[in-house]
Amino acid sequence: MSGVGPFQDNPCLRVDGLAIARGGRVLFSGLSFAAEAGEYVEVRGANGAGKTSLIRALAGYLPPRAGTIVFERIAEPALALHYVGHANGLKSNVSVASHARYWSGLFGRAGDEEAALARLGLGGFGARLPRTLSQGQARRLALSRLLIAPRPIWLLDEPAAALDAQGREMLAGLIDAHRADGGIVVAAVHEPLGPAPSLALTVGA
Amino acid sequence: MNAFSVTFRRDFAMMWSGGGALAPLGYFFGATMLVPLAMGPERDLLAAAGPPLVWIAAALAVLATLERLFQADLEDGSLDQMLLSRAPLEWIVLAKACALWCAIGLPLALAGAPAAIALQAPVERVPAIVASLALGMAAFIGVGLVGAAITAGVKRGGVLIALIVLPFFAPPIIFGSAVASGEDVGAALLILAGCALGGLALGPIAAAAALRLQAE
Numbered sequence: 203m204s205g206v207g208p209f210q211d212n213p214c215l216r217v218d219g220l221a222i223a224r225g226g227r228v229l230f231s232g233l234s235f236a237a238e239a240g241e242y243v244e245v246r247g248a249n250g251a252g253k254t255s256l257i258r259a260l261a262g263y264l265p266p267r268a269g270t271i272v273f274e275r276i277a278e279p280a281l282a283l284h285y286v287g288h289a290n291g292l293k294s295n296v297s298v299a300s301h302a303r304y305w306s307g308l309f310g311r312a313g314d315e316e317a318a319l320a321r322l323g324l325g326g327f328g329a330r331l332p333r334t335l336s337q338g339q340a341r342r343l344a345l346s347r348l349l350i351a352p353r354p355i356w357l358l359d360e361p362a363a364a365l366d367a368q369g370r371e372m373l374a375g376l377i378d379a380h381r382a383d384g385g386i387v388v389a390a391v392h393e394p395l396g397p398a399p400s401l402a403l404t405v406g407a
Numbered sequence: 408m409n410a411f412s413v414t415f416r417r418d419f420a421m422m423w424s425g426g427g428a429l430a431p432l433g434y435f436f437g438a439t440m441l442v443p444l445a446m447g448p449e450r451d452l453l454a455a456a457g458p459p460l461v462w463i464a465a466a467l468a469v470l471a472t473l474e475r476l477f478q479a480d481l482e483d484g485s486l487d488q489m490l491l492s493r494a495p496l497e498w499i500v501l502a503k504a505c506a507l508w509c510a511i512g513l514p515l516a517l518a519g520a521p522a523a524i525a526l527q528a529p530v531e532r533v534p535a536i537v538a539s540l541a542l543g544m545a546a547f548i549g550v551g552l553v554g555a556a557i558t559a560g561v562k563r564g565g566v567l568i569a570l571i572v573l574p575f576f577a578p579p580i581i582f583g584s585a586v587a588s589g590e591d592v593g594a595a596l597l598i599l600a601g602c603a604l605g606g607l608a609l610g611p612i613a614a615a616a617a618l619r620l621q622a623e
Contacts, residue, residue, distance in 0.1 A: 263487065263622045280491050289484025295424055296417065307413030310493035347488070 209354040209384040211275045212239045213282065215260070220269035222255045229255055230406045231268065237388065237401065239354075240381045244399035245390040251406025253390035254287070257359045260388060261285045273355070281310075283355040288363070290344035292332040298343060299328035302350055309351030318349035323372065337364035348376065356380060358389040370396065410494035411502045418506035428514035431468040435515055438464035439522040450527060457526030458536065459584035464522070465515050465540055466547060466576050472511050473551040473568050476503065477559040477614075481621055486559075490622055496615040500556075504548050504607060512544030523587065532589055535596065539586035542599040543579040549606020550575040556614035559621050578602055 214236065221231035229252030237243050247253050258264040260271055262280055273279040292301060302315035319325060322342040332340055341364050348356055356377075362370050374396030377387050381397070389395060422428075442460050446452055480486040489499050519540040520533050528536060554572035558564030579602045585595040 258623075261487070261491075263490065265623070281493055283491065285487055285491060287484060287487060289482070289487070291484035291488045293417075293421060293479075293483065293485070296421060300417065300420075304413045304417050305488070308410050308488060308492045308494075308499075310410065 208352060209239065212384070213276050213354045213386060214238050214274040215355065215386055215388070216270075216272045216274060217260075218270045218272070220256075220259070220271065221267045222252050222259055222264065223267040224252070224255055228267065233269070233403075233405065235401060235403060237386045239384040239386060241386055241400040242377060242381055242397055243386075243388045243401045243403060244394065245388065245403045245405060246392070247390075247405040253405055254359050256405055257285070257287070257357050257388065257390050261357050276354070279355075282353055283357055284348050284351075284353050285357045285359075286344050286347065286361055287359040290332075290340050291347075292340055292343060294333035295331055297328065298324060298330050298332070298335075301332070301343060302328075302346060305347050305350050309347070309353070313350050313352055315350055318346045319343075321349060321372075321376075322346045323369070338366055338369055341365055342369060345373065345376070348380075352383075354385045356385065356387045356389075358387065360391065361389055362391070362393070362395055410492045411498055414489075414499050414502035415506045418503050419510050422506065422510035428511045431472055431511050431515060432518050434471060435464050435468040435518055436522065438467065439526060442526060454527035454529075455588070458523050458528040458532075458587035461519050461522050461526060461528075461536065462540070462543065462580055462583045462587055465519060465544070466580060468515055469512060469544060469547045470551065470569055470572070470576075471565070472507065473555040473572075474558075474565040476507065476552070476555040477618060477621075478555075478564065481559045481618075486618060486622055490619070496618060497611045500552060500611040500614045500618070501607065504552055504611060507548055508545055512548055513541060516540035516544055528587065529589070532587075532592075535592050536587050539583050539596055539599055542596065542603045543583045545603035546579040546599065546606040547572075547576060549603065549608075549610035552610040552614040553617065556617035556621070559618065 216236045218234050220233040222229045245253050255264055259266050276282045302319055306315055322345055324342055362373055377397045380387055439461055442457055443453055489496060516537050520537050523533055523536045550572050554568040558567045561567055579599060582595040582598045586592050
């Protein structure tokens with residue numbers, strides 16, 4: 203699937219001998235895997251096994267205790283990835299449209315904000331405030347970041363949380379489209395998201 | 408639009424929609440109006456000691472606004488997104504500091520005029536007092552950023568912020584009070600400008616370093 207979509211430079215994520223510790227306790231060690239362009243890695247594991255910590259380490263927030271995380275053919279990883287975690291990153295009294303404008307300024311590559319919101323099923327929600335949105339709608343708004351600024355690597359932590367059946371289907375469609383574009387998706391999940399993973403990892407086992 | 412301007416606009420809008428400068432201004436006026444009640448109405452005493460107290464009240468008013476500056480971003484996940492921005496975090500922190508100065512620092516400096524007059528400052532000295540407060544607010548905010556960033560993960564960190572930053576409020580307070588009591592106004596304003604520039608240059612760097620640790 204290399205070199206077909208907008209992400210022509212064949213990004214690759216390579217993790218070698220990774221160990222993560224939280225609060226002085228080693229969650230897992232010796233984790234190695236690689237994800238090439240167009241691949242989807244599904245991370246599973248029990249509560250507290252370190253799924254969130256792994257995703258946050260890949261995003262660069264959490265320094266690993268040992269091992270390396272290498273993004274090949276990517277100059278500045280922080281500018282090439284999106285992180286959607288448990289906290290949606292929303293301000294309760296800032297409108298949906300302002301969030302979209304803010305993100306497109308923050309991430310610096312303005313896509314079509316309106317179209318991104320519409321694709322997430324939030325068309326016509328521009329003036330709404332997040333405190334009037336349901337949990338599922340707030341999650342859709344957080345996911346809209348993935349489309350507002352196209353970036354090759356998506357790091358998703360329980361992305362389907364609070365989404366309804368239609369929302370999960372839409373998310374599966376987004377992941378498929380991103381893979382077809384030559385992007386990489388790493389998602390920590392409890393229930394399979396739908397798309398067949400190229401690699402299923404279990405942490406803390 | 409770039410990361411600096413969207414951050415500035417968003418923070419400025421949030422500070423206004425959340426009551427804006429009203430609460431700090433109310434605090435500031437409340438504190439300054441208590442001074443004559445505590446010191447008695449003697450004109451000479453008030454004229455000597457009153458104007459510098461405007462500075463104390465302004466420092467405490469801006470201190471009270473610092474607690475939520477980064478804490479909210481840490482809790483709701485916005486900080487994670489800022490770290491993925493094309494702009495360096497230092498630059499985004501500076502944008503937030505500028506928004507805080509425009510939304511709250513500048514209104515407080517302007518409010519210094521009526522407060523100083525009420526505390527018997529000579530009218531011809533009022534423009535210098537307002538200018539010194541505007542510079543002093545920038546210095547307070549520059550230093551305050553660091554305290555706010557260090558305590559972002561601490562529940563009810565307001566007292567801790569005060570402990571961390573109040574010692575660094577001393578230089579602006581000393582020279583600001585000199586302006587307020589009319590001693591060597593020109594030189595004191597220059598030193599305040601230096602404090603403001605130093606605070607705004609170094610504050611974001613230290614605050615961003617602290618915030619990166621908070622993101623873990």
